Amino acid sequence: MSARPHPGTGTVVTMTTTDDRDAVRGVSRRLLLPMAGHTAGKRSPVTCHLKCADACFHPVPNTSDNEYFRDIASASLTRRSVLWGAVAAGGAIVVGAAIGDAQPAAALGRPGKGRLPFTPIAPVGASVDAVVVPDGYRWAPIIRWGDPLFSKRDVFDPTRQTAALQERQFGYNNDYLDIIEGPAGLGALLVANQEYTNESIMFPPATTPEELDEQRRVAIAAHGMAVVQLYRTRRGKPWTYAVGAPLNRRITGNTPFTFSGPAAGSALLTTVEDPTGTTVRGTLGNCAGGTTPWGTVLSGEENFNGYFRTAGTSAADLRYGLADRATSRGWESVDPRFDARNPGYENEPNRFGWIVEVDPLDPHSPPVKHTALGRFKHEGANVVIGRTGRAVAYMGDDERFDYLYKFVSTDTYRPGKSLRARRHNKTLLAAGSLYVARFTGDSPVEEITGTGALPSDGAFDGTGQWVPLMIDGVSQVPGFSADQLVVNVRLAADAVGATKMDRCEDVEPHPRSGRVYVVCTNNTDRGKVGKEGATEPNPRSGNRDGHVIEITEAGDDAAATTFGWSILLVCGDPATNTSTYFAGFPPEKVSPISCPDNVTFDSVGNMWLATDGAPGVIGYCDGLFKVPLEGPERGRVQQFLSVPAQAETCGPVVRDEESMVYVAVQHPGEDGTWAQQHSYFPDYVAPGTLSGGRWGGPRPSVVQVWKP
Template identity: 45%
Template sequence: MTLTPSRPTGRPLLPLLNRGPHGSRSHLTCASRCGNACDKPVPNTTGHPHVSEAITSLVERRSVLRGGAALGGALVLGGISAHATSAAAAPGVAAADPRVQASLARTSFAPVRPNVRDAVVVPDGFRSQVVVRWGDKVAKGAPDFDVRRLTPAGARQQFGYNCDYVGLVPLTGKAGRGGKRALLVVNHEYTTGELMFPEGVYDEATRKRIEMAYHGMSVVEVVRGATPGSWKRVNVRSTTYNRRVHDGTEFRLSGPAAGHERLRTTADPSGTRVLGTLNNCAGGLTPWGTVLSGEENFNQYFDASGELDPRYTESYARYGISGGDRGWSEVDPRFDLTREPHEPFRFGWVVELDPLDPKGAPVKHTMLGRFKHEGANVAIARDGRAVAYMGDDERGDYLYKFVSKGKVSKGQSRKARAANKRLLSAGTLYVARLTGDGLEDGDYDGSGEWIPLCSDTQSFVEGMSVAEVLLDTRLAADKVAPTRMDRPEDVEANPVNGKVYAALTNNSRRGAAFPVDEANPVATSMVRESLGAPLTPASGNRNGYVLELSPIGGHGGRTFSWDLFLVCGDPDAPETRFGGVDKSRVSPISCPDNVAFDRAGNLWVSTDGNVLGSNDGVFRVPVAGEDRGLVRQFLTVPRGAEACGPFLTTDDLSLFVAVQHPGEVDGATFASPASTWPHTDDFPRPSVVVAFRDR
C-alpha cells in the first residue's frame, strides 16, 4: 500500500538512515546513548558452535523472495495484501460491554498507521496525556525549570533527562486514598547535550555536571484523574515519597562480590559503597514491591588521562571500555581509568530501589552478574523461589537468569519485605544455550538449557572464583559456550501462560561476524529509506525478533523449549513471521525493545530504531488462540523518539509510555530542533505519557 507521510508544520522531513550499522538510529542517538558501540569492535569474539545449521542450509531451504531476489536466511510465506486498518474486537469479547471498551486488554481499536508526526498518536477513541516532563519538580524545594538557568543542584531535584523504564507501585492504606494514588518510578538513561543547552549559556564543565545530575531515577507520586485510566502528578508539597536518585546518591553493593579488591577505590576503600547509577535502561517490579533497574552502556562514561591498567586489558575489552569522549573525568576524577581503574567495575549491575522507603539506600546486586543489563524481571518458581530473567544488550551476547536460594515471603509486612529484599543476594546465576531441532518442520524452534555459572558459594566456571564470575560475567559465560543472540533486551515472564518472552532488537552483522542459525535466522532484512519508499534489502537482522521460551518444570527448571514467536519487519517482507497469523492483517513492526503483559496475557511490545520509515511505537499482540501473533499498532511516539516502557496498570485501563529522546535526529540542535514535543517549549522535553480510553 502507499503511505503518505505526515509532515510537522514548518519542519523538514529528513530521511531515515538504515544502511550502516546504526540502522535507523541517528548518529546523535548512538553517540549519546552508547558511545557509538556499533562503530567499535564487537566485544564478543568467541567462536562458539551455533544453534543449528549454517547459512548455506538456510539459503537452500528458505531463500526464494518475491520477484526472484535471493536473501540469505529469508523466509517466504503466503501472498501479502494491504495492511489491516479496520477495528476488530478481541476474540470472545462482546464489544458492547463498557468494561471491555475501557480495558486495553480487551478493547477493539483501529491500528495506528505508520507515520512521522511530531506527536504521540493513539487510535480513535483513545487519548494520551503527559504525566511528567524533563525538568519538572520532583523534590521539595526544587527550582522552577528554566533551560537557561540550570544548575547541577537543581537538576538533582528535577525529573531527569531521557526516560526509559516506567513502573507504577500502588500505595496502600491511607496513603493510597482507596487505590487512587501510586508511585511512578522512572529511569533516566542518558543525556543529549546538543538538545539540552542553549548556545553560549553554559561553560563545558557546568554542562558536564548538569548532565551527570540528570542521570539516575525519579520517584513521583501520581493520582488517578477524573477520566478512568488518566493520571496526574501530585503536588510536590503534598507528598513524602518523591525522590530523585542521581550522581550523588549512595548505593550499597550486596552479594558475594561486595568488598572485593576490584570494587575498592580511593573514595571507597571498602568496596561496598557507590555514588550514582549510570545508563539505566529497562527494569521491572518485584513481587515484594520494589523496582529493579538495569545499568546498561556504562562503559562509555570512562576516559583515561594515560595508560590503562594492564591487569584489566581482557576485561575492559570484553565490556567495550576503552576510554570514551564524554570528558566526565575533567569534573570528577573517578571517571579517569588511569587514576581509578576499579571504578568501572562498580557499574553494570542490577539496581534495586524501594520507592516506599524514600530514605533507604538503593542496592546494586552483584549476585545477578555484571554486564550491559537491559533490565531484570522477577517470576516466582513453583517452589516459591524468585527467578530473575535478564538480557545483555550487545550484539552477540547472552540471555541470563538468576534463581534465588531463599523463597519469597508472602504479604507486604515490614518483616516479609525485608526478607524478600535479601533474596537477590544469594542463589545461582545461569546463562542460556539454545539448540535447534532442524528446519524440516518449517519452524524456527528447538530446546534449550540454563548453564550454571556460579552460586553465592561456588563457581562452576573453571579457573574463576565466584567474585570473578560476577565481576566478569561475560568472560565467564564465554567459557561455557552459550548462544550468541541479537541484542537481548527486555526478558519477562507472561503471568497468564507462564512463558518467557525476550525482545531481540537487531544485529546488523548477523550473517557476517555472526553466522545465522535457527534462533538467529535472518541475514538480510527488508527496510525502507523513508515512509512510502519501497522495501529494499539491507544486510543483517535489521528488524529483530521476539523469542518465546517455554520453561520445563516451571521457572526454576534447567531446560526449556523455544520458538521465534515474531520475526519482525514489514508483513510484505518474505522473511517476516507473526506467530502463524495471516500477514495481511498485521501492522509493520521493527526493532522490539521492551515487553509487557495485560491481564488477558496479551504481549505489548515497544520498539527502538524502526527501519521501516515510521516513528517507533507500541503494539498489542495476542499470544494464544486464532489471533496468536496478530501485531496491531496502538501508539506511535514523536519524531526521533524511542518508545520505552511500556507499563499497564493492573486494571488494564492505563498504558504508561516513556517518550525518550524526541527530536534526536542528526543535525538537530537546541536552536534548530527536529521536534518540539510535547510542544510546551520551543525545544523537545523527554516525558512520560499515559494513554487511555477517551470517554
Template identity: 50%
Template sequence: MTSVRPENRPLLALAAEGTRHGSRSHMTCFFRCGNACDQPEPNPTDHVHIRDEIAKAVGRRSFLRGGTITAGALVVGGVVQSGGLAAAATQAPRRPGAPTGHGALRQAAFAPVEPNKRDAFVTAKGFDHDVVIRWGDPVVKGAPEFDAHTQSVASARRQFGYNCDYVGLLPLDEDEALLVVNHEYTDENLMFPTGAYSADDIKRIAIASHGMSVVKLRRHKPAGSWKRAGLGHSRQNRRLHDATVFELTGPVAGDARMRTSADPTGRNVLGTLNNCAGGTTPWGTVLSGEENFNQYFDKGTGLDPRYAAEYARYGINGSGKGWSSVDPRFDLSKEPHEPHRFGWIVEVDPYDPTSTPRKHTMLGRFKHEGANVALAGDGRAVAYLGDDERGDYLYKFVSTGRYDARGTRAARANNLDLLTRGTLYVARLVGDGTEDGVFDGTGTWIPLTTDTQSFVPGMSVADVLLFTRLAADKVAPTKMDRPEDVEPNPVNGKVYAALTNNSNRGTASMPVDEANPLAGSQVRASIGAPLTNASGNRNGYVLEMTPDGGDHAATTFTWDLFLVCGDPAAPETWFGGFDKSKVSPISCPDNVAFDSAGNLWISTDGNVLGSNDGVFRVPVAGPNRGQVQQFCTVPKGAEACGPLIADDDRSLFVAVQHPGEIDGATFENQASTWPHTDAFPRPSVVVAFKSR
C-alpha cells in the same frame, strides 16, 4: 554559571559514518551507547553451540506448527481474555501496579495506527493521552521551575531527569500510586542553549541528569488518566542521582577490584548510570538495569594493563565523554576500578524514601537491559536478564531463599534479601532443524556460579560475577541478536524476550543458527517506499520460551520465534501464524509488557520501516495469536520506552525518550518541539487511556 561565546560551545563531535542501529540517528548512537555498533564486536568467541540445519534461505516459510491455540482460551473482540498453561498457577502474585481487571486496553477492538512521521504522540482512534511529567519538572522539595537557560547541578538533582526509560507504577491506595522512572542518558546538543554554559558546567549538569525518579501520582479523569500529586512536594517523591549512595550486595561487595580512592571499602557507589529497562518485584521494589556504562570513562594517561581483556570484553576503551575533567573517578588511569562498580542490577524501595538503594552483584555484571522476576513453584525468586549487545547472552538468576507473602516486617526483610544469594545461569538454545517449517527447539540454563561455588574453571565466584561475560564465554551459550527486555508472562507462564536486531548476523564471526536465522531482511527507506534488501537481521525477533514443567526454576525449556519482525509484505516475516495481510508492520522490538489477559505489548526502538517508533498489542494465544496491531506512535526522533499496562488495564504508560534526536538538531535548531510546551523537546512520560 560561566558563559562562553557561541562559537566555543562544547558540542560533542558525532560520527559521520557507520552502521546504525535500526533507523537511529548518529546523535542517538553517540549519546546513548557511544556508537557501540561501530566498535569491534566485544564478543570474539566462535564456539559452535547449535545442532540444527542452518537457515539458508528463509523465503516463504509456512511455519506449519507455529500457530497453536492454547486450550481453554476464550476470545472476545479478537483478544485473548483468559486461559493459558498450567504453569500460570506457579506465577508470582501480580506485582504492585500490574493489571488485574478488565479495562479497555485489554478488550478494545481498535483500528491500528498507520505508520507516520508526525511530531506527535498518536493513539488509536477512541483513545487519548496526557503528559504526566517532563524533563525538568519538579520532583522533590526545593526544586525550581525548569528554565533551560538557568540549569544547575543543584536543580538537576531535584528535577525530573533527562531521557526517561523504564516506567513502574506501585499503588499507595485507591487513588494514588508511585511512578518510578529511569533516566538513561543525556543529549547535550539538545539540552543546552548555545553560549549559556561552560564545557565543564555542561558535564556536571549532564551527570546529575542521570539516575532515577520516584513521583507520586493521583488518579484523574477520565478513567485511566493520572496526574502528578503534590507538584514536587510529596514526602514519597525521590530523585536518585550522581551523589546518591548505592550499597553493593553479594559476593563482589568489598572485593579488592571494587575499591577506589573515594571508597576504600569497595561497598558504596555514588550514583547509577545508563539505566535502561527494569521490573517491579512481587515484594514491591523496582529493579533497574545499568546498560551502556562503558561509554562514560576516559582513558586519561592510559588503561590499566591488568584489565586489558576485561575492559575489551565490556567495550571499555577510554573513549569517554570527558567527564574526568570534572570528576576524577571517570579517569581510568586514576581509578581503574570505577567501571567495575557499574553494570549491575539496581534495587530501589520506592515505599521508603529514606532507604539506601542497592546494586546486586549476585545477578552478574554486563550491559543489563533490565530484570523481571517471577516465582518458581517452590517460592524462589527467578529473575530474567538480557545483555544488550550484538552476540551476547540471555541469563537468569534463581534465589536460594523463598518469597514470604505474609506481609509482616520479617517477611519484607526476607524478601529484600532474595537477590543476594542464589545461582546465576546463562542460556544455550538448540534448534531441532527447520524441516518442520518452524524456528524452534530446546534450551538449557547453564549454571555459572552460586554465591559460594563457581562452576567456571579457573574463575572464582567473584570473578564470574564481576566479569560475567568472560565467564559465560567459557561455557558456550548462544550468541543472540541483542537480547533486551526479557519478561515472564503472568498469565501463560511463558517468557518473552525482545531481540532487537543485529546488522552483523550472517558474517563469519556471527553465522546464522535456528534461533537467529536471518542474514538478510527487506526494509523500506520511507513510508510507502518499495522493499529493498539489507544485510543482517534488521528488524529483530520476539523469542518465546516455555519452562519445562511450567516451573521457572527448571534448567531446561522449549522455545520458538513467536515473531520474526518486519514488513508483512517481506517473505521472511512471521507473526505467530496469523494472517500476514492483517497485521501492522513492526521493527526493532525493545521492551515488552503484559495486560491481565496475557496479551503482549511491545515498544520499538529504531524502526527501519519508514515510520516513527511506537507500541503494539499482540495476543499470544487463541485464534488471534500473533495479530500485531499498532496502538500508538511517538514523536519524531523519539523511542517508545516502558511500556506499562496498569490500573485494571485502563492505563498505558509510555516513556517518550529522546524526541527530536535527529542529526543536525541543536538547541536553536530543533527537529521537534514535542510535547509542544516549549520551543525545544522534553523527554516525558505519557499515559494513554480510553476517551470519554
C-alpha cells in the same frame, strides 16, 4: 559545544570533548559522529553516540569461538503484584501540559479483542512530531524532564539550569516505567529510569569553561531514577503528580549505593574513594527494569562503558567495550572517577553494569547494586517466584552476539505483607545461582539459510539448557573465583559455550502462563565475514528487524535448568520483507513492526511490545503494539500508538481493565540543536518559549493514554 548532524549523511558536527576546552572560546574542533552514514531511515547517529557509545561502529566485544549446538533435541506472582503503602497527600500540585486529542490517523483492520478495545492505527511517518493514538482515546503527559519534585520554587528553565536544581527535578530520557497503584486506585507511585542525556538540545552552547563544566554536572544529575507520587479523582481518570509529596525521590549519578553479593568488598571494586569496595556513587545508563513481587523496583545499568575512559588493554576492558578514548560527554574533566587511568580509579568501571534495587516506599533507604546477578549491559531484570519458592530473575545482555541469563535465589520468598517478610524478601537477590542460556535447534543445519525461511518442520524451535556459572555463590567456571566471575561474567559465559544472541533486551515472564518472552532487537552483524552466521534461535543474517523468542521452562518451573523454545515473531514489514513470521498469523493482516525492545502484558494475557529504531528499517515512528498469544489471533500485531519524531517508545504499562496505557517517550527531537530543535513535544509552544513551565523544545516525558 553543539551538534547538528544530518542522519545518515556523515555531516561534520561540532562537539566539545575533555581535551577540547578551546572550543568554548570560539575555536571549533570538528568531529565526525562515527555512526553517521551507517544508520538507516530515522535511526540517529546522535543516539548511537550518546546512548551506546557507537557500539555498532566498534568491533564486537565477543570474539569467543563458542559453537552453536545443533544436536537434535528430545522431543506466582505477576510482575506488578506489589505491596503498596498509603500515599500521603502533600505539597503543591503541578498539573501536566495541556491534554492532547487523538491525532488523526488511518485505521488498520478491525478493533482488537480484549478489555482495551481499539482500532489499530496505520503506521505514522517518521517526520510526524505528535503522539498518535486510536480514535476515541486521548493523551497527556504526567511528568516531563525538569518538572520540580520537591518545591514549586525549583522552576525549570533550560537557560539557567544547574546541577543542584536538576537533582530536585525529573530527570532526562525516561526509560523503564511502572505505575504502582494503592489499594483504592486513587493514589500511585510512578517509578522511572532516566537513561542518558543529549546536552546539545538541553542547553544553549556554553560560553566559558566554567559554564561547560556545570552543564556536565547537570547531565550527571539528570541520569538515574525518579519516584513520584500521583493522585486522581477516580479510577480510569488521568493522573496528576504532587510536588513535595513525602515519597518523591531522585536517584542520580551521585547518589550513594551499597553493594551486595559475591563482589561486595572485593578488591575488584575498591577505589581511592571506597577502599572497602562496599559503596559506590551513582547509577548510569539505566535502561529497562522490573517490579519485584515484594514491591521494589529493579533497574538495569546498560551502556555504562561509554561513560569511562580506561587503559583499554586488558581482556576484560576489551570484552566490555572499554577503551582509551575521550568519552562523548567529557565528565572526566569534572570528576576524576570517569577516567580509570587516574591512580586509584582503575576499578571504577567495575562498579557499574549491575542490577540496581530501589525501594520506592522508603525514600531514605540506600539503593543496592546486586553483584550476584552479574555485570554486563543489563537491559533490565524481571522476577517471578518458582514452584520451590525461589526468586527467579531473567536478564538480557544488550550487545551483539551476547547472552541470555537467569538468576535463582538461594533463599525462598516469604509471602505476606508484614514488614518482616518484606525485609527478608529484599535480601533474595543477594545470594543465589547464576546461569547462562545455551539453545539447541531441532532442524538440520542446511535448513537454517539466513533468509528467515522456515525449516521443513514449520518452526524455528528446539530445546535449551541453563548452564551454571555460579551455584549458591560458588563459581562453577574453572579459573574464576566468585567475585571474578560476577565482575567479568561475559568472560565466564564465553568459557562455558553460551549461545550468541541478537541483542537480548527485555526478558519478561508471562504472569499467567509462565512462559518467558525474550526480545531480540536486531543484529545487523550476523552473517558478516568473520562473524557467526544464522542459527535456529537467531535465524536471519543481517537481522535488522529483530525477533521474539518464547521459552517454556521444564515442568513450568522458573527455577528449572532446561527449557523448550520457539520463535514467536520474526519482525519487519510484510509488504516489503518476505522473511517475516507472526506465529502463523497471515502477515498481510498485521501492523508492520521492527526492532522490538520492551514488553508488558495486559490482564487477559496479551503481550504489548514497544519498539526502538523501527524508522531505521521501515520508515515509521516508533510505537506500541498489541500481540495476542492465544487463540486464532495469536501473533496478530496491532499498533496502538506512535511516539513523536526521532523518539523511542519505552517502559509500557497497560491497565486495560480501566482503559489506561502509559509509555515513556525518550529522546524526542534527538537530531536537533539548541538553535534549531526538531521536536516540540510535549508542550508544542513557540520555539524557544518558556512560559508557565512549558518550553518550546523537546522534553522527554511520561505519557498517559485513556478512553474518556
